[in-house]
Amino acid sequence: MSWLPSAAEATQVHLTSQTRIVAAIIAIFFMLLILELIRRDRLQERYSVIWFIAGLGMLAGAAFPGLLELVADLMGVRDTNVALFSIVLLLLLGLALNFSVIMSRQAAQITRLAQERAIEKAREQAGNGSTPTRGSDAAGQGRREPE
Amino acid sequence: MAAGLRGRIAAVRTLVFIPAWNEEASLAAVVDDVREHLAGADILVVDDGSTDATTARARECGVLVATLPFNQGLGAALQTGYLYALREGYDCCAHLDADGQHPAAEVARLLAEVEADRADLVIGSRYRNPDAVLENDDYKPTFSRRLGTGVFRFFLTLATRQRFTDTTSGMRAANRRVMSLFSENYSPDFAEIESLQLAVRQGLRVEELPVRMLERTGGSSFLTPLRSAFFIFKGVVVLLVGQFRPRRVEAGR
Numbered sequence: 001m002s003w004l005p006s007a008a009e010a011t012q013v014h015l016t017s018q019t020r021i022v023a024a025i026i027a028i029f030f031m032l033l034i035l036e037l038i039r040r041d042r043l044q045e046r047y048s049v050i051w052f053i054a055g056l057g058m059l060a061g062a063a064f065p066g067l068l069e070l071v072a073d074l075m076g077v078r079d080t081n082v083a084l085f086s087i088v089l090l091l092l093l094g095l096a097l098n099f100s101v102i103m104s105r106q107a108a109q110i111t112r113l114a115q116e117r118a119i120e121k122a123r124e125q126a127g128n129g130s131t132p133t134r135g136s137d138a139a140g141q142g143r144r145e146p147e
Numbered sequence: 148m149a150a151g152l153r154g155r156i157a158a159v160r161t162l163v164f165i166p167a168w169n170e171e172a173s174l175a176a177v178v179d180d181v182r183e184h185l186a187g188a189d190i191l192v193v194d195d196g197s198t199d200a201t202t203a204r205a206r207e208c209g210v211l212v213a214t215l216p217f218n219q220g221l222g223a224a225l226q227t228g229y230l231y232a233l234r235e236g237y238d239c240c241a242h243l244d245a246d247g248q249h250p251a252a253e254v255a256r257l258l259a260e261v262e263a264d265r266a267d268l269v270i271g272s273r274y275r276n277p278d279a280v281l282e283n284d285d286y287k288p289t290f291s292r293r294l295g296t297g298v299f300r301f302f303l304t305l306a307t308r309q310r311f312t313d314t315t316s317g318m319r320a321a322n323r324r325v326m327s328l329f330s331e332n333y334s335p336d337f338a339e340i341e342s343l344q345l346a347v348r349q350g351l352r353v354e355e356l357p358v359r360m361l362e363r364t365g366g367s368s369f370l371t372p373l374r375s376a377f378f379i380f381k382g383v384v385v386l387l388v389g390q391f392r393p394r395r396v397e398a399g400r
Contacts, residue, residue, distance in 0.1 A: 111219050115227045118213035122191060122231060125211055 020062045027058035050098060054091060159262050161188040162237040163254065164228030166221055166317075167245035168195040171204045174245050178208040181243070184251040185258070191231055192245070195224040201245075221317070222338030226330060233326040238262075241320035249318045253358035257320035266354035268325045268346050270311070271318035273360040291375040298379050299340055302386050307347040311355060315339045318358060324351060340382050344389045 034051050037043035061068050061084070072083035163181050167174055174192065181190055192205035196218035205212045213227055225242060232240035239261050243249035249271065257269040274296070299314040317339065321329070328349055334341045346353050 111223045111226075114215045114217065114219060115213075115223065115230055118193070118215045118227055119231050119234065122211045122213040123235070126235075 020065060023062035024059060027055050027062060030058065031055040047102070050095060054095075057087075057091075158187060159238045160236065161185070161258060161262075162191055162228070162232040162235070162240040163188045163251075164191040164193055164225075164231070164240065164242045165245045166193045166195060166224035166228065166242060167197065167201050167205070168218060168221075168224070169197045169199045169201060170245035171197070171199045171201050173247040174201060174204050175208055177243070177245055177247055177249075177251075178205070178210055180251040181254070184255050185241075188241075188258075189237070191228060193224045193227045195219060195221070220338070222334050222342075225338055226333040229321070229326045229333070230330040233323065233330050237323075237326075239320065239322055240326060242317065244317045248360050248362070250359060250361060253360075254318060254320065256358065257318065257356055260354060260356060261320045261322050264322075265352075267322050267351040268353045269320045270313065270316050270343070270353065270355045271358035271360075272311075272313035272316055272355045273358060274312040291372055295375055295379045295382075299382055299386075302383055303340060303343060306344055306386050306390055309347055309353065311343060313355065314343060318360075334385065341385050341389055344386060345392070348389075348392070348394050350394075 031052065034043065034048050034055065038045055038048055068080055068084060071087070072078075072080045075083050075086070077083040077086070163185055165174070165177060165181070178190060178192070181188070190210040192201070192208075192210055192212050194202045194205065194212060194214040196215050202212055202214045213231060215224065215227065228242055229240065239258055241254050241258050241261075243251065243254050253271055257271055260266050260269045296314065300311060303311050303314050325346060328346065328351070329342060332345060343353060
């Protein structure tokens with residue numbers, strides 16, 4: 001396929017030093033924002049790691065444009081921009097999945113919390129002596145300790 | 148347990164719980180029915196975040212009430228019942244719907260199976276009764292219901308290698324092994340089918356018993372054609388995923 005220009009040749013002009021500087025500034029601001037959010041307790045550290053990695057990736061892409069071209073070459077993509085968008089898209093996909101996992105865990109925790117509260121109320125009611133049930137005799141003697 | 152003590156508590160402690168979501172109209176009749184046919188059992192109504200007077204009605208009936216602060220689906224409500232039964236040391240538990248479709252006399256038959264230790268989990272099936280004569284108020288399934296039941300029956304039988312006819316039945320009786328399994332693992336979205344698959348995969352003895360069911364006396368079915376289609380699709384996905392869950396984590400502990 002020698003008649004095709006290599007990926008690096010075709011896209012060298014795309015990343016000017018101006019875009020690199022803009023990208024680097026955005027990346028730095030982004031990471032500062034994350035630090036600030038952690039400092040103000042608006043974001044927990046354990047959820048910030050993934051954003052830091054994203055910020056570092058942005059910074060690395062801005063500082064070493066050859067890196068992006070190398071990745072584009074490895075992906076077999078001729079246009080560096082397409083490679084960039086693909087990577088960002090995959091990253092966002094990963095982040096969204098990550099949030100779904102966290103959300104599921106929290107939903108399960110909230111459910112259990114609600115159940116515990118409901119059970120506690122019912123137990124209070126049972127212990128109030130107003131035990132409304134028939135076999136209350138057996139209830140007193142047969143009760144076992146909860147496991 | 149000491150032998151002498153065993154004699155005194157020979158009466159099996161049973162909890163009958165009723166998951167209820169906006170069932171103020173039919174709840175009292177169901178509670179009365181359970182009282183009549185299951186005299187020795189404690190009754191717990193699990194109010195799944197109703198916006199009507201379900202909790203108040205249940206308290207008027209003088210039964211235990213566990214009120215969830217917001218609606219979380221049938222699975223979460225049933226799990227609350229299993230968790231309560233497990234924590235409070237009940238030997239057996241059973242649950243039935245609050246809409247009056249499930250006669251308590253039939254629940255008693257399910258419980259008898261569990262108490263006799265012939266099965267860990269007994270499902271009341273409205274279908275497995277070929278020679279039953281349909282009475283006027285007996286349950287008659289709609290078309291979409293029959294379709295869904297057919298699909299679930301096929302896939303669940305495929306998944307568990309055990310024949311099930313009524314996969315979505317909300318009338319069940321269970322022992323402590325089931326309580327400890329279900330209080331830990333119970334899908335909030337797809338309670339009935341997934342739980343059957345789970346129980347069989349954990350090596351529990353699951354049995355179906357033909358029962359008589361009635362037309363609902365209050366409330367309305369949540370199934371519209373579109374919802375039915377989605378329900379069926381979701382159920383199949385859930386079953387598929389369930390096949391990849393680990394087997395026998397700690398059954399029978």
